[in-house]
Amino acid sequence: MAIIETRRLSFGYSHGTPFEITALDDVSFTVEKGETVAVIGHTGSGKSTLMQMLNGLLTPESGAVLLDGKDIRSDKAFTRSVRFRVGLCFQYPEYQLFEETCYKDIAFGPKNMGLGEEEIRRRVTEAAAIVGLPEALLQRSPFELSGGQKRRCAIAGVIAMRPEVLILDEPTAGLDPRGRDDIFGMIRSYQQATEAAVIIVTHSMEDAAMLADRILVMNRGKLAFNGTVSEIFRHAEELEAIGLNIPASTKLIADLRRAGCELSPDVYTAQAAADEIEAYLRRKTV
Amino acid sequence: MMTEDLIVFDHVSYTYDDEETEKTVYALKDVSLTVRQGEFVVVLGHNGSGKSTLAKLSNSIFLPSEGKVFVRGMDTSVTENEFPIRKTMGVVFQNPDNQIVASIVEEDVAFGPENLGVPPKEIRRRVDEALKAVDMYDYRMHETHRLSGGQKQRVAIAGMLAMQPECIVFDEPTAMLDPKGRREVMQIIRRLNKEQGMTVVFITHYMEEAVHADRVVIVNDGGIAADGSPVSVFADREMLARCGLNVPEIAEVAYQLRSRGFDVPGSVLTEEALVDAVLRLAGKN
Numbered sequence: 001m002a003i004i005e006t007r008r009l010s011f012g013y014s015h016g017t018p019f020e021i022t023a024l025d026d027v028s029f030t031v032e033k034g035e036t037v038a039v040i041g042h043t044g045s046g047k048s049t050l051m052q053m054l055n056g057l058l059t060p061e062s063g064a065v066l067l068d069g070k071d072i073r074s075d076k077a078f079t080r081s082v083r084f085r086v087g088l089c090f091q092y093p094e095y096q097l098f099e100e101t102c103y104k105d106i107a108f109g110p111k112n113m114g115l116g117e118e119e120i121r122r123r124v125t126e127a128a129a130i131v132g133l134p135e136a137l138l139q140r141s142p143f144e145l146s147g148g149q150k151r152r153c154a155i156a157g158v159i160a161m162r163p164e165v166l167i168l169d170e171p172t173a174g175l176d177p178r179g180r181d182d183i184f185g186m187i188r189s190y191q192q193a194t195e196a197a198v199i200i201v202t203h204s205m206e207d208a209a210m211l212a213d214r215i216l217v218m219n220r221g222k223l224a225f226n227g228t229v230s231e232i233f234r235h236a237e238e239l240e241a242i243g244l245n246i247p248a249s250t251k252l253i254a255d256l257r258r259a260g261c262e263l264s265p266d267v268y269t270a271q272a273a274a275d276e277i278e279a280y281l282r283r284k285t286v
Numbered sequence: 287m288m289t290e291d292l293i294v295f296d297h298v299s300y301t302y303d304d305e306e307t308e309k310t311v312y313a314l315k316d317v318s319l320t321v322r323q324g325e326f327v328v329v330l331g332h333n334g335s336g337k338s339t340l341a342k343l344s345n346s347i348f349l350p351s352e353g354k355v356f357v358r359g360m361d362t363s364v365t366e367n368e369f370p371i372r373k374t375m376g377v378v379f380q381n382p383d384n385q386i387v388a389s390i391v392e393e394d395v396a397f398g399p400e401n402l403g404v405p406p407k408e409i410r411r412r413v414d415e416a417l418k419a420v421d422m423y424d425y426r427m428h429e430t431h432r433l434s435g436g437q438k439q440r441v442a443i444a445g446m447l448a449m450q451p452e453c454i455v456f457d458e459p460t461a462m463l464d465p466k467g468r469r470e471v472m473q474i475i476r477r478l479n480k481e482q483g484m485t486v487v488f489i490t491h492y493m494e495e496a497v498h499a500d501r502v503v504i505v506n507d508g509g510i511a512a513d514g515s516p517v518s519v520f521a522d523r524e525m526l527a528r529c530g531l532n533v534p535e536i537a538e539v540a541y542q543l544r545s546r547g548f549d550v551p552g553s554v555l556t557e558e559a560l561v562d563a564v565l566r567l568a569g570k571n
Contacts, residue, residue: 042465043435043466044434144305148334243465252539252560255561261564277564
């Protein structure tokens with residue numbers, strides 16, 4: 001059964017003012033246990049509004065969010081438990097660090113869950129290990145850490161709640177390729193340890209292709225596409241039309257196809273593009 | 287010619303003390319580099335490589351621990367030079383929200399020249415011109431906090447232009463932007479360089495942004511690992527891997543095809559060039 005399901009979600013901002021916008025318009029999808037889903041869309045497409053709805057920070061104007069088959073708004077106690085079971089990590093989470101020490105910052109979530117000292121300690125140690133934050137740093141102030149370490153600390157704070165659904169909004173923003181690979185490694189190891197569903201919001205089709213089983217494309221508050229990575233990339237032209245960057249290799253193949261080369265459009269890495277072009281050229285020159 | 291050298295790093299090191307280990311750490315070590323007038327230099331390096339330190343040294347926000355930095359021949363470590371150096375060298379940083387000071391777009395752009403004591407009429411002229419240069423003139427009366435990230439960053443660039451510097455250092459100006467914002471900002475910067483002859487030092491870790499530069503400098507471990515044309519720098523795959531950087535994706539496809547025996551020239555870094563090369567190999571043009 002799906003761990004998260006949304007049914008016809010709609011939401012708008014600034015009603016009755018000239019700045020009125022429909023942020024979400026009739027959005028329905030499901031996410032299975034253990035699945036990794038990437039949510040893609042340009043700025044203002046409704047991704048962040050959608051994420052904030054999944055753990056009850058925003059209430060939909062119509063429609064519902066279901067966790068494990070139950071409406072997250074069905075009763076107060078359940079709504080509260082959803083905050084821990086659906087862990088939301090915002091963009092640039094390092095700006096939200098606030099405690100005296102990294103340990104206390106990571107422990108903040110588990111503490112609010114009402115866990116005992118011993119269990120909190122276990123959670124913090126486990127989360128720090130998953131994100132690769134050395135034990136020695138836990139007693140330091142989070143503000144003394146490097147940028148990369150700060151982000152790890154902030155992500156650990158969400159992981160320490162052991163959410164069944166882990167949502168990360170642009171977790172690799174501002175990072176170089178090495179930093180990005182590190183973050184993706186962490187997400188995978190958390191998922192392997194817990195079978196959690198992971199929802200990752202990104203601008204990058206490359207990142208989505210690398211990490212996700214399935215991609216949801218948002219455009220102007222609507223769910224424009226919902227499919228596997230290869231299903232989504234078959235719509236290269238439509239994706240470009242709504243302002244998304246498709247991988248350079250996918251674009252290359254699409255342009256060669258337009259120029260009359262018989263190539264499979266199912267390409268989104270440099271390796272696959274080279275394979276496809278090689279096969280094509282060998283066919284041509286035989 | 288001496289007069290063409292806009293920025294000169296002469297055996298520059300920059301150190302700080304690590305409180306934990308009480309050791310002196312080199313953010314930059316013995317770096318020598320010259321940026322000439324009118325150049326478009328891209329500086330690439332992973333996080334922590336020392337590339338931002340380079341930016342801050344270039345307009346005397348940081349002063350070198352060893353060696354000298356000269357801007358138009360002016361030593362950055364001489365206090366009296368600070369003001370003329372900051373008029374010569376503008377810096378645009380990563381986070382657009384940290385660089386906007388006023389609530390209305392044109393007021394924000396006017397902030398710099400006002401502080402330079404430029405007469406009001408001249409300020410008006412410069413503000414209009416700068417906003418037109420970044421395609422934000424139609425937004426001149428808009429509130430800054432309602433702009434998108436890419437628009438804010440363009441306003442920050444206009445604020446710099448209104449001060450009429452000779453060179454702008456961009457310190458990862460696109461890192462916090464979405465693909466559309468990134469394209470807009472890149473387009474403006476390239477235009478400033480090509481059409482107005484603005485000297486540009488562009489610091490980034492997006493390899494794709496480097497392929498159109500005149501020159502690419504790779505910074506790693508506080509030193510310069512490579513300095514040359516994009517074609518020559520991106521050909522050295524071992525060096526890039528050592529520096530934790532990837533080859534631009536199109537260059538990677540071209541390399542793979544080349545290593546499988548296809549005649550794809552090493553100068554192919556852009557999509558258009560690779561499409562042409564493949565079509566030629568397929569006998570289509």
